[in-house]
């Protein structure tokens with residue numbers, strides 16, 4: 001059993017100024033998102049359409065997968081299907097080794113985090129270079145991402161300056177973002193030029209075209225994919241869309257919702273390998289079909305990984321992305337993996353406030369899915385925070401009008417006689433809040449006295 | 454209208470003044486109001502933690518108590534309890550009468566705005582209040598338009614009601630973010646919850662208001678706890694207190 005989420009946040013929350021800084025950085029994204037969304041009067045209609053389109057995809061996955069695969073093959077690509085993480089990693093390592101490749105430049109992909117690809121390739125002696133700036137920073141720090149879109153959002157520019165000074169030789173004490181970015185670009189250029197294979201993720205896989213879309217802000221995916229003669233694109237099987245119009249709808253929403261840009265800076269559609277080059281696609285299941293088979297869990301696969309639910313989540317912003325057990329933090333992470341009994345407090349790292357549902361461009365029912373995981377864990381008696389013990393008791397007390405009123409009367413008396421100083425030492429609630437001042441009598445009692453039965 | 458009061462456990466035992474204000478207000482507005490003994494909890498405490506089975510007897514007891522007196526509408530001064538009562542009576546019980554009961558439970562704001570619109574002349578009140586638009590009311594009951602949504606004409610039913618009070622100045626915090634209460638979340642996740650409550654109080658304070666006014670007693674309890682702990686010069690009150698005072 002892993003530590004509870006409440007415990008894991010403690011290091012982060014101990015530095016309140018940093019919490020405020022972190023929260024403000026993410027709220028700035030949320031604000032930019034609001035501005036962009038509100039610039040399109042048809043926004044809510046787009047969300048509904050996108051949600052239905054993705055539901056169509058999930059309910060027609062076998063056909064769409066076959067259609068996509070045969071169209072890709074007709075376009076000269078090679079398509080591989082991987083049942084799980086292991087198979088995925090073996091396929092990728094195989095493709096690279098067969099061709100004697102030694103160095104892979106890779107753009108951002110949450111899938112490769114999910115399947116732990118990089119350590120696997122390194123074991124096979126293949127060097128992997130992250131080319132997304134945020135991911136590169138984390139690779140140099142040997143740290144996992146704390147966010148799916150802005151993976152190094154937890155770091156301050158001074159910390160990045162120090163890291164770059166140590167790793168790529170920037171001036172000591174320099175923290176100017178423009179200077180640091182230029183330096184990163186310089187050092188990255190060498191990596192691009194010396195790589196012999198490229199990997200990208202896939203934002204949308206267009207079934208009826210046999211093509212796929214990759215969106216980045218730094219152009220790093222294109223820089224990578226257009227130099228070496230081998231490009232491997234990896235995707236979870238939910239990335240499918242039926243046609244180009246559907247992809248276009250999602251492209252209109254993705255960057256707006258993620259970072260408040262009308263569009264990502266670079267949007268490339270890969271439809272065939274360049275002459276003399278090879279283009280491989282690896283499609284991964286890794287537990288997706290199982291989750292999709294459960295109606296109350298399936299809709300998480302409508303997700304287009306915009307990260308907006310994470311930005312708006314008040315718990316994530318104050319607890320930081322490293323406080324979660326699953327590699328995807330925030331509401332979507334909880335909705336995907338909140339049913340894991342090994343990390344059973346995750347599903348409770350949420351107030352069920354529902355802001356995530358409202359920002360989601362494809363209407364993933366995040367709140368309801370997280371609540372569902374709580375039900376599942378309750379049924380398995382895998383509740384966190386001592387709930388296995390006190391919930392049945394609470395059920396009994398609250399289920400009896402007499403029991404409830406006696407318990408509440410006792411609580412009132414307790415709070416009245418217990419000195420404030422002692423109340424403050426109870427912990428939990430009283431760590432930052434006083435208890436209410438209890439009244440002498442309940443409403444029910446007053447009513448009976450003054451108004452009769 | 455013939456109204457049955459649903460007074461959730463927290464209000465009954467810790468904030469009876471909210472129940473009295475609600476009762477008096479509805480009576481002044483000309484409704485026949487009754488209250489039946491034996492009301493329990495909407496089940497939220499348990500269902501919020503996924504413990505559906507443990508909530509059933511409480512929900513059934515509540516349903517039974519509310520059915521004792523025939524009425525046109527059940528009204529409660531607590532948004533999250535209304536959401537839970539409706540949902541739980543539907544999904545945890547199989548008794549037809551409980552299901553139809555669920556359909557006529559209203560939160561006080563929604564009742565005064567949509568069901569029996571408040572058209573009484575109100576006395577003036579010179580005060581600046583900041584609205585606490587708690588999440589269940591905002592996003593589940595639609596008492597307002599959440600800031601995430603793109604809507605041509607946003608609504609705010611609490612503001613609409615209170616703006617009928619002459620001379621009252623109404624402000625709102627800069628964000629409609631969750632106050633961090635979240636039921637047992639407030640205990641389980643004490644650090645995050647406490648920080649959220651502190652941030653929310655600071656946001657209310659920054660509006661220059663004298664009072665935080667809302668429709669969800671549990672959130673108000675959390676904010677009130679911060680106000681008291683830090684000795685912040687803010688009143689924390691349920692909106693029924695304001696309306697009852699000026700009706």
Ligand code: SF4
Nearest residue numbers: 303304306307309360
């Ligand atoms: S669940 Fe929705 S809001 Fe969250 S990352 Fe996925 S698409 Fe974006």
